[in-house]
Amino acid sequence: GAVVSQHPSWVICKSGTSVKIECRSLDFQATTMFWYRQFPKQSLMLMATSNEGSKATYEQGVEKDKFLINHASLTLSTLTVTSAHPEDSSFYICSPRRASGSSYNEQFFGPGTRLTVL
Amino acid sequence: KQEVTQIPAALSVPEGENLVLNCSFTDSAIYNLQWFRQDPGKGLTSLLLIQSSQREQTSGRLNASLDKSSGRSTLYIAASQPGDSATYLCAVPNFGNEKLTFGTGTRLTIIP
Numbered sequence: 001g002a003v004v005s006q007h008p009s010w011v012i013c014k015s016g017t018s019v020k021i022e023c024r025s026l027d028f029q030a031t032t033m034f035w036y037r038q039f040p041k042q043s044l045m046l047m048a049t050s051n052e053g054s055k056a057t058y059e060q061g062v063e064k065d066k067f068l069i070n071h072a073s074l075t076l077s078t079l080t081v082t083s084a085h086p087e088d089s090s091f092y093i094c095s096p097r098r099a100s101g102s103s104y105n106e107q108f109f110g111p112g113t114r115l116t117v118l
Numbered sequence: 119k120q121e122v123t124q125i126p127a128a129l130s131v132p133e134g135e136n137l138v139l140n141c142s143f144t145d146s147a148i149y150n151l152q153w154f155r156q157d158p159g160k161g162l163t164s165l166l167l168i169q170s171s172q173r174e175q176t177s178g179r180l181n182a183s184l185d186k187s188s189g190r191s192t193l194y195i196a197a198s199q200p201g202d203s204a205t206y207l208c209a210v211p212n213f214g215n216e217k218l219t220f221g222t223g224t225r226l227t228i229i230p
Contacts, residue, residue: 034217046218095218109163
């Protein structure tokens, strides 16, 4: 398998503040990063896709100015929730895709970050 | 647009029983299908990846089958254990962009 880490694992912040979530692929290089959001008792919903060194592509309904994604290296991507509001409270999960091999390889996921906005 | 459904939404079985989880997809033109488990408050753990050319894949007590023509996959868990309690998700990648479409999930509880 592949080792993916996320930091922090959980965060509580006040409404209006910004929160940065880091995702690292520890034992492989990832040209593509998928960011998902999961609300309680629901499945994962893709928020955006980023390629290393390029701007992210956001899914319909996801505000790109609110959810800033940076994929500056092959092992690190960050998601910043700007001016967070209580409705942004959710579980955020990253999924890096390997740089080598078939494009339809097995997908691996980070352990997730629980964001609670007060 | 691909839609993935999992039935049942929740399942409780006594420890030791064999069980089957179901996954259905509407577009049979898939490259592969992946099964995951998710423990409460945790990320996803990949269980099995079954390619479109394969009919089944096995890993320990888990066996996944794939019938592309009928748009179905099953995950068979043998001799269930309390540690198998989790939510199980199936997912298929979309053609062209490789984004995963997830199923609705089955919440499995193994009763000791």
